[in-house]
Amino acid sequence: MTVLTIRRLGHRYGLTSVLSGVDLDLRAGETLALVGPSGCGKSTLLHVVAGLLEPSEGRVRSTFRGIGCVFQQPRLMPWKHAVDNIALGMKALRVPAAARRRRALEWAARMGLAAEDGRKYPHELSGGMQSRVALGRALAVAPELLLLDEPFAALDVGLKLELYAVLREQVERGGSAVLMITHDLMEAVRLADRIAVMAGGPGRVLHEFAVERPQAARSEAWIHRTTADLMGMPPVRECFGLAPAPEAGT
Numbered sequence: 001m002t003v004l005t006i007r008r009l010g011h012r013y014g015l016t017s018v019l020s021g022v023d024l025d026l027r028a029g030e031t032l033a034l035v036g037p038s039g040c041g042k043s044t045l046l047h048v049v050a051g052l053l054e055p056s057e058g059r060v061r062s063t064f065r066g067i068g069c070v071f072q073q074p075r076l077m078p079w080k081h082a083v084d085n086i087a088l089g090m091k092a093l094r095v096p097a098a099a100r101r102r103r104a105l106e107w108a109a110r111m112g113l114a115a116e117d118g119r120k121y122p123h124e125l126s127g128g129m130q131s132r133v134a135l136g137r138a139l140a141v142a143p144e145l146l147l148l149d150e151p152f153a154a155l156d157v158g159l160k161l162e163l164y165a166v167l168r169e170q171v172e173r174g175g176s177a178v179l180m181i182t183h184d185l186m187e188a189v190r191l192a193d194r195i196a197v198m199a200g201g202p203g204r205v206l207h208e209f210a211v212e213r214p215q216a217a218r219s220e221a222w223i224h225r226t227t228a229d230l231m232g233m234p235p236v237r238e239c240f241g242l243a244p245a246p247e248a249g250t
């Protein structure tokens, strides 16, 4: 069974501790959403898992082969056009050039990019198009583990729903596990199997919730209701710095 195991993870930037005692697990095919206030260490945690930062304490063990990352900023190569940006991850995996190009074109279409947009450079693309390219680049390598740092935050609601569907398809058909950061509890309720609520000072996991309803049965009404229910729960209110919920009927 492929797994990611995080134990007693801590991280300091200089003398400042930003993560402390974080324990998390992720299994193949699972989606875990990390929610928490700005600055509580979510991106730092993702960077540690991606191997971009060495943790100051604790350990991260991963048996996943192949990681796809989408960061808050699309981080596209400015000198490569959209399709070549999508192909970049496959190039790193040494997929032959012809297959790489064919698959990148398929992914560009799947991400809703018109043929002429595929030939544009990042500065000629809108923010939403750049996000499509960044997600396409990560999904094109069919990663066993996908690390997402708020890739949908700046998108309009229509585009979000479109990209959520592409992501779900990859998870359901491709079996990718997903560790995603979001500020948006409703997004977490929509997409995740489990939600880990974090708080800052230093960053730690306050509580984990399972979202057991199958994706196909998550109607808009259910998502809204469940999000509202979670917003009433003490650890969620604490995580977002909200006062305790008023008693029912007051």
Ligand SMILES: Nc1ncnc2c1ncn2[C@@H]1O[C@H](COP(=O)(O)OP(=O)(O)OP(=O)(O)O)[C@@H](O)[C@H]1O
Pocket (backbone or CB within 6 Å): 013, 018, 036, 037, 038, 039, 040, 041, 042, 043, 044, 045
């Ligand atoms: N390279 C760095 N050097 C020093 N401090 C840093 C560095 N990167 C982040 N920090 C600090 O570490 C803390 C956690 O930052 P991080 O980006 O992990 O939080 P976050 O929860 O992802 O925030 P946001 O939701 O706003 O993206 C913040 O106080 C931030 O200022």
